[in-house]
Amino acid sequence: MTIEEIKADIVDEFSMFDNWEDRYQYMIDLGKTLPLIAPEYKTDDHIIKGCQSKVWVHADMEDDKVAFTADSDAIITKGIIAILIRVFSNQHPTDIIEADTDFIDEIGLKEHLSPTRANGLVSMIKQLKMYAIAYQTQLN
Amino acid sequence: MKTVELLDVEKIRKDFPILKREVNGRPLVYLDNAATSQTPQQVINVIVDYYSNYNANIHRGVHSLSQEATDAYELARQKIQKHFNANKSHEIIFTSGTTHGINLIANGFSNRLKAGDEVIVSALEHHSNIVPWQMLCERSGANLKVIPMTQAGELDMEAYGKLLNTNTKLVFVNHISNALGTINPVAEIINMAHEVGAAVLVDGAQSVPHMNIDVQKLDADFYVCSAHKICGPTGIGMLYAKESWLLELPPYQGGGEMISEVTFEKTTYADLPHKFEAGTPNVCGGIAFGAAIDYMNAIGLEAISSYEQELLDYATQELNSLDGVVIYGPDKNKTSVISFNVENIHPYDVGTLLDKMGIAVRTGHHCAQPIMDFYQIPGTIRASFMFYNTKDEVDTFISGLKKAILMLS
Numbered sequence: 001m002t003i004e005e006i007k008a009d010i011v012d013e014f015s016m017f018d019n020w021e022d023r024y025q026y027m028i029d030l031g032k033t034l035p036l037i038a039p040e041y042k043t044d045d046h047i048i049k050g051c052q053s054k055v056w057v058h059a060d061m062e063d064d065k066v067a068f069t070a071d072s073d074a075i076i077t078k079g080i081i082a083i084l085i086r087v088f089s090n091q092h093p094t095d096i097i098e099a100d101t102d103f104i105d106e107i108g109l110k111e112h113l114s115p116t117r118a119n120g121l122v123s124m125i126k127q128l129k130m131y132a133i134a135y136q137t138q139l140n
Numbered sequence: 141m142k143t144v145e146l147l148d149v150e151k152i153r154k155d156f157p158i159l160k161r162e163v164n165g166r167p168l169v170y171l172d173n174a175a176t177s178q179t180p181q182q183v184i185n186v187i188v189d190y191y192s193n194y195n196a197n198i199h200r201g202v203h204s205l206s207q208e209a210t211d212a213y214e215l216a217r218q219k220i221q222k223h224f225n226a227n228k229s230h231e232i233i234f235t236s237g238t239t240h241g242i243n244l245i246a247n248g249f250s251n252r253l254k255a256g257d258e259v260i261v262s263a264l265e266h267h268s269n270i271v272p273w274q275m276l277c278e279r280s281g282a283n284l285k286v287i288p289m290t291q292a293g294e295l296d297m298e299a300y301g302k303l304l305n306t307n308t309k310l311v312f313v314n315h316i317s318n319a320l321g322t323i324n325p326v327a328e329i330i331n332m333a334h335e336v337g338a339a340v341l342v343d344g345a346q347s348v349p350h351m352n353i354d355v356q357k358l359d360a361d362f363y364v365c366s367a368h369k370i371c372g373p374t375g376i377g378m379l380y381a382k383e384s385w386l387l388e389l390p391p392y393q394g395g396g397e398m399i400s401e402v403t404f405e406k407t408t409y410a411d412l413p414h415k416f417e418a419g420t421p422n423v424c425g426g427i428a429f430g431a432a433i434d435y436m437n438a439i440g441l442e443a444i445s446s447y448e449q450e451l452l453d454y455a456t457q458e459l460n461s462l463d464g465v466v467i468y469g470p471d472k473n474k475t476s477v478i479s480f481n482v483e484n485i486h487p488y489d490v491g492t493l494l495d496k497m498g499i500a501v502r503t504g505h506h507c508a509q510p511i512m513d514f515y516q517i518p519g520t521i522r523a524s525f526m527f528y529n530t531k532d533e534v535d536t537f538i539s540g541l542k543k544a545i546l547m548l549s
């Protein structure tokens with residue numbers, strides 16, 4: 001699936017919820033099912049320190065596609081990571097570099113991607129893109 | 141629980157327009173008072189009146205507005221002097237807040253300290269306030285020593301006694317810990333420091349909103365606080381310093397107001413307090429700070445603190461009845477701050493869900509990383525109460541917390 005298709009799916013899924021409780025419960029459950037980052041990558045080299053929660057990210061490339069794994073110590077942050085990874089992972093580096101995260105507004109989670117939230121997510125998105133840029137240079 | 145009416149809280153709540161607000165569709169329950177308190181209409185009116193009627197630069201003009209503004213500003217200084225029982229009004233220096241006051245003193249000691257001298261800070265400090273002392277020690281070659289804390293979240297006074305010696309020049313300690321609410325024995329700390337000839341700076345950011353402070357009785361050399369934690373505006377605070385210190389210490393910043401005569405060869409500094417108040421100050425803020433003190437005194441800090449203790453006891457008892465809740469800090473001798481965690485749940489997650497329910501608490505390390513490291517936790521959830529909070533709000537907080545725990549488990 002393309003990034004745009006995945007985003008549309010996610011927006012669709014969230015449109016089923018008509019209150020914040022269900023939206024957040026869904027996100028918390030997503031957080032619990034996030035495939036964990038391999039323990040050898042859950043190190044300080046891979047950490048993004050938010051003031052509030054920590055995030056770890058790792059990337060690999062296979063068949064010209066970048067695969068991300070990540071983790072966080074906070075479950076809500078982890079839920080959002082699960083959503084972001086679903087969008088960005090297993091895509092071509094160029095598509096990752098060009099993708100935006102506007103769909104997060106549409107599913108009512110905008111506040112979590114605010115730069116002042118200090119949960120590490122904004123830096124994480126930057127990091128995902130940095131990985132994509134690095135892998136793109138390898139492809140060229 | 142007692143039902144003695146200590147305060148007419150319903151009436152008091154009407155003074156605070158922000159308390160009528162909704163957040164995320166729910167009535168706001170504001171429990172982040174240790175970070176910033178809310179502002180009553182009486183103080184807001186003073187701010188509006190200042191800008192509507194007599195906004196002017198002070199201490200410089202012969203015209204009426206300047207005179208009125210100067211008088212109001214100096215009157216505020218006198219109110220603050222009286223409130224803290226300082227001996228002289230020029231012992232009150234307006235600052236931009238606690239942080240500014242601390243830096244002013246740390247800077248003033250730069251040339252007074254030499255290699256081998258010692259500065260003592262406590263393990264319970266706001267970590268940003270440890271930085272000015274680290275910088276001072278780097279500049280002067282003095283050594284920084286730390287009073288350790290105990291598991292109960294109190295200062296280890298025996299260890300403090302052992303740290304003090306004739307090389308000790310300055311002790312810095314907060315009156316009340318913002319992270320745990322611990323009331324530190326500052327009178328004793330000051331006494332012990334004076335015995336070895338060291339000066340003491342007390343950070344009163346968290347004590348001033350909850351108790352009467354008598355700087356002379358404490359015999360503090362320096363005492364600092366911020367107006368925004370005592371129902372005043374942000375960006376204004378005060379430094380109390382004994383006159384003898386203010387005469388001795390060099391000015392912090394150069395600029396207008398702080399000079400009496402300037403030639404290119406030499407500048408003579410102005411009299412106190414102006415020596416330490418360079419540039420156009422936060423005139424409105426100073427006046428509003430005075431109004432905030434009037435507001436608190438009209439209710440009475442003793443009634444305020446008894447009521448807050450009742451709220452604290454009630455909230456503590458309710459929290460302790462929940463499974464998996466761990467409260468950090470002392471059981472007794474603390475102000476209305478509860479720092480806690482829920483087993484296996486990250487504080488950030490709890491804070492995020494409570495916000496969805498209109499409940500404002502603080503989560504994280506509360507600028508007290510050393511305390512978090514001591515307990516080996518990433519942070520805590522902190523609920524802090526002021527006299528305008530109610531038992532009903534505690535109930536809303538507890539039921540919100542139960543809901544959050546259910547969602548997160």
Ligand SMILES: Cc1ncc(COP(=O)(O)O)c(C=O)c1O
Nearest residue numbers: 237238239266314318343345366
């Ligand atoms: C104990 C303590 N000291 C200092 C400060 C800093 O105050 P301000 O930011 O107003 O300078 C605070 C406020 O968070 C505090 O709680």
